[in-house]
Amino acid sequence: MSDRAPVIVFIGQPNCGKSTLFNSIAGYKAQTSNFPGTTVTHVHSEVLWNRKVYSIVDLPGTYSLSPHEPQEKVVLTHIFKEKPDLIVNVIDASLLSRSLELTLELLELEYPMVVVLNMMDLARKKGMTIKVEELEKKLGVPVVKTVATRGLGTDVLMEAIEKALRLSARPDAPRFSREVEKRIKDLMDILPEDFPLVANQRFTAIKAIEGETLAVDKFISGPDRAFKSELDRLRQEVSALRDAPAYEVISVERHHLALKIFEDCCRVTHSKVSAIDKLDNLIMDPVLGYFFMLVIFAGMFYLIFKVGSPLETWLLKPWEAIRLSIENNLGHSLLAELLVGLVQGIGGGLAIVFPYFIPLLFLIGFLEDVGYLARASFLLDAFMHRLGLHGKSVPMFILGFGCNVPAIMATRILESRRDRIVTALLIPFIPCAARTTIILALVAFLLGPWWALGFYFFNIFLIAILALILKKWFKYDSPGLILEIPSLKVPSLKSIWQKIYFNLKEFVRFAWPILIGGSILLSFLSYVQFDRLINAILSPLVSGLLGLPQSLGVTLIFGFLRKELSLLMMFQALGVGYGQLLSVITKTQLLTFVAFVSFFIPCLSTLSIIWKELGKKVAMMSAALNLSVAVVVSWLIRLVASLF
Amino acid sequence: MLRDHKAMFGRKRNGQKIVKPTLEGLCSLLEVPAGQIFKIAEIRGGQGLHRRLLALGFHPGDLVTLDNEAIMNGPVLVRNLTSDTRIGLGRGIAQKIMVETVTGDER
Numbered sequence: 001m002s003d004r005a006p007v008i009v010f011i012g013q014p015n016c017g018k019s020t021l022f023n024s025i026a027g028y029k030a031q032t033s034n035f036p037g038t039t040v041t042h043v044h045s046e047v048l049w050n051r052k053v054y055s056i057v058d059l060p061g062t063y064s065l066s067p068h069e070p071q072e073k074v075v076l077t078h079i080f081k082e083k084p085d086l087i088v089n090v091i092d093a094s095l096l097s098r099s100l101e102l103t104l105e106l107l108e109l110e111y112p113m114v115v116v117l118n119m120m121d122l123a124r125k126k127g128m129t130i131k132v133e134e135l136e137k138k139l140g141v142p143v144v145k146t147v148a149t150r151g152l153g154t155d156v157l158m159e160a161i162e163k164a165l166r167l168s169a170r171p172d173a174p175r176f177s178r179e180v181e182k183r184i185k186d187l188m189d190i191l192p193e194d195f196p197l198v199a200n201q202r203f204t205a206i207k208a209i210e211g212e213t214l215a216v217d218k219f220i221s222g223p224d225r226a227f228k229s230e231l232d233r234l235r236q237e238v239s240a241l242r243d244a245p246a247y248e249v250i251s252v253e254r255h256h257l258a259l260k261i262f263e264d265c266c267r268v269t270h271s272k273v274s275a276i277d278k279l280d281n282l283i284m285d286p287v288l289g290y291f292f293m294l295v296i297f298a299g300m301f302y303l304i305f306k307v308g309s310p311l312e313t314w315l316l317k318p319w320e321a322i323r324l325s326i327e328n329n330l331g332h333s334l335l336a337e338l339l340v341g342l343v344q345g346i347g348g349g350l351a352i353v354f355p356y357f358i359p360l361l362f363l364i365g366f367l368e369d370v371g372y373l374a375r376a377s378f379l380l381d382a383f384m385h386r387l388g389l390h391g392k393s394v395p396m397f398i399l400g401f402g403c404n405v406p407a408i409m410a411t412r413i414l415e416s417r418r419d420r421i422v423t424a425l426l427i428p429f430i431p432c433a434a435r436t437t438i439i440l441a442l443v444a445f446l447l448g449p450w451w452a453l454g455f456y457f458f459n460i461f462l463i464a465i466l467a468l469i470l471k472k473w474f475k476y477d478s479p480g481l482i483l484e485i486p487s488l489k490v491p492s493l494k495s496i497w498q499k500i501y502f503n504l505k506e507f508v509r510f511a512w513p514i515l516i517g518g519s520i521l522l523s524f525l526s527y528v529q530f531d532r533l534i535n536a537i538l539s540p541l542v543s544g545l546l547g548l549p550q551s552l553g554v555t556l557i558f559g560f561l562r563k564e565l566s567l568l569m570m571f572q573a574l575g576v577g578y579g580q581l582l583s584v585i586t587k588t589q590l591l592t593f594v595a596f597v598s599f600f601i602p603c604l605s606t607l608s609i610i611w612k613e614l615g616k617k618v619a620m621m622s623a624a625l626n627l628s629v630a631v632v633v634s635w636l637i638r639l640v641a642s643l644f
Numbered sequence: 645m646l647r648d649h650k651a652m653f654g655r656k657r658n659g660q661k662i663v664k665p666t667l668e669g670l671c672s673l674l675e676v677p678a679g680q681i682f683k684i685a686e687i688r689g690g691q692g693l694h695r696r697l698l699a700l701g702f703h704p705g706d707l708v709t710l711d712n713e714a715i716m717n718g719p720v721l722v723r724n725l726t727s728d729t730r731i732g733l734g735r736g737i738a739q740k741i742m743v744e745t746v747t748g749d750e751r
Contacts, residue, residue: 063699063700063701064699066695066699095727095728095729097701097727097728098700098701098724098727098728098729101699101701126728244704245691245694247694247695247698248694248704251695251699251703252703255698255701259726281712284711284712284721285712286712286713286714286715286718287715289714290715374732377732378714378718378719378721378732379714381714381718381732381734382714382715382716382717382718382719383716386716391719480734480735480736481732481733481734481737482693482696482697482700482731482732482733482734482737483719483731483732484700484729484730484731485721485730485732487730
């Protein structure tokens with residue numbers, strides 16, 4: 001074997017379980033790396049299997065090799081630049097007929113390929129029996145069955161990959177009808193020597209007839225006029241075959257081939273309407289659907305509060321006891337202060353993660369995997385349009401309740417840059433898990449759950465208003481919704497856990513150390529009384545404008561690192577424990593503080609991801625927008641409260 | 645039951661008339677009653693939209709039904725029986741998909 005690890009790319013239509021499959025294979029991984037960015041967005045992993053290293057790339061889902069959406073362009077760029085050694089085409093077996101259209105297009109590339117029939121359990125439930133040998137014969141490539149959510153079939157897949165790489169057999173491209181084939185052949189014959197070939201001559205010719213802008217058009221607009229007129233003629237001839245544009249004729253060819261293969265290889269015993277279908281009709285109902293949505297989201301936050309709040313009290317108790325015993329035994333020496341800082345950092349981290357962060361991530365992951373997020377997008381599309389947005393932005397906003405960072409990364413799937421910018425500017429106003437913690441821990445715990453609920457609704461209302469303002473600013477031109485609604489699935493705990501683990505790892509590795517370090521640092525600063533300087537600088541804002549105790553100024557600095565730090569530092573800065581907070585500040589001050597901390601600036605990670613995804617200008621805009629909203633809102637709270 | 649109340653409330657609220665397509669006549673997906681099977685005759689509209697729908701497996705000749713629609717002039721839910729998929733389509737887009745009635749044996 002050569003010293004270079006063979007490159008294997010995973011390609012499939014969105015929602016075919018490709019990433020789940022990738023993750024269950026990358027469980028063997030030697031090392032994983034993540035390369036997010038607008039141009040190359042793929043996950044890459046070195047997998048060790050049978051003492052050999054494979055370089056596996058998970059590409060974003062694409063419906064076809066004719067790119068329309070930004071993430072689909074990534075797929076093409078990758079295939080043609082990296083020249084993979086093997087393509088693994090992942091198919092949602094329950095959508096076999098449609099998925100085969102992409103498979104046929106991939107076969108045209110004539111790269112070595114393995115087809116994976118994933119979600120076999122779902123296909124079986126639908127009453128589908130797929131004859132694998134028949135399918136292998138028709139496609140001319142090996143076909144493997146898997147159920148990625150349960151990790152079934154991954155070994156068989158790895159064996160198939162190994163074998164396919166060893167044989168390195170190139171499949172034959174599927175043949176279209178005679179009339180179309182003739183035009184493709186004609187074009188292949190006249191392709192100029194220096195024509196930039198994509199994969200092979202035939203594929204290049206097909207893409208030229210389809211009129212793909214990819215590389216082809218640039219060349220066509222070049223000097224070779226004779227070739228261009230010849231191409232135009234062939235395109236017209238193809239177009240005349242069905243009295244439709246050439247790209248449609250080719251697409252219909254693939255469609256028919258796919259249907260033919262589907263009919264030959266798959267038997268569907270008519271399945272009756274299952275309970276899941278009935279449930280689906282209910283939650284998509286134009287009237288009841290909205291009622292269910294309200295129940296689902298209200299229930300979600302109620303559950304988190306019900307679980308989180310007692311758990312938080314329980315988790316904080318031992319640390320509070322340790323803090324008191326340190327103060328009793330060591331007095332106010334430097335060592336005591338530092339130890340208290342340490343204890344509060346560790347305890348605070350625990351009290352945030354377990355009661356609120358994990359349940360929230362779990363529930364959002366659950367809704368995502370069940371397929372509810374797509375349904376919520378559908379139901380809320382009209383509403384979002386009124387706000388100058390798209391139903392497609394809904395999942396991002398919901399993701400934002402977990403953490404703003406992945407939510408902003410997810411804006412990549414929006415077609416227009418305008419939509420991306422507006423969505424990314426609004427996401428930082430979504431109360432993420434960290435801010436929910438502050439709201440629950442301070443507002444709900446100290447003022448009562450209704451106050452917290454009210455704050456939450458106010459927060460969502462504020463986002464709607466901001467959306468309307470931004471709509472005035474950025475001209476709104478909606479392309480209209482086109483969104484696949486996947487079938488409802490029973491989610492696998494494994495895949496939800498993977499999502500939680502991913503976010504949790506970030507917290508434990510990055511945020512918690514900062515939290516502990518920051519807590520100790522603040523203890524030290526207050527011991528040497530340096531925090532007074534920062535507080536003095538921020539005093540005009542903190543106590544002048546917002547009417548808060550001056551000592552809270554320093555907590556804002558930490559809030560920029562991570563929002564929940566402000567909460568912890570607040571106790572540290574005011575020098576009181578949890579229960580005694582309201583003896584030091586008033587309820588109004590508490591609300592003003594929560595509002596200001598929630599909005600005043602996107603946290604460091606959010607701001608940097610906006611910078612990375614959309615540029616410096618948008619990041620600055622986001623910071624300015626947040627700061628002005630925070631000042632206005634918290635000042636208003638102070639004003640309103642002073643009236644009563 | 646459910647279908648009835650959909651026809652009653654859903655339609656009226658959106659102010660659209662239900663037009664029964666005649667045998668030769670075409671009408672858009674927005675005008676047909678929910679729950680019945682139709683055949684896609686033609687996809688109008690620009691190249692971008694056209695290609696996108698083709699890629700999603702919506703071709704002329706496919707059998708489709710209107711499953712549901714959202715309130716406030718929201719999108720419609722279209723089921724493609726030929727490729728067994730469902731997509732949500734904004735009204736502007738659904739309007740560009742022209743359908744015709746199907747004959748008995750095509751079902």
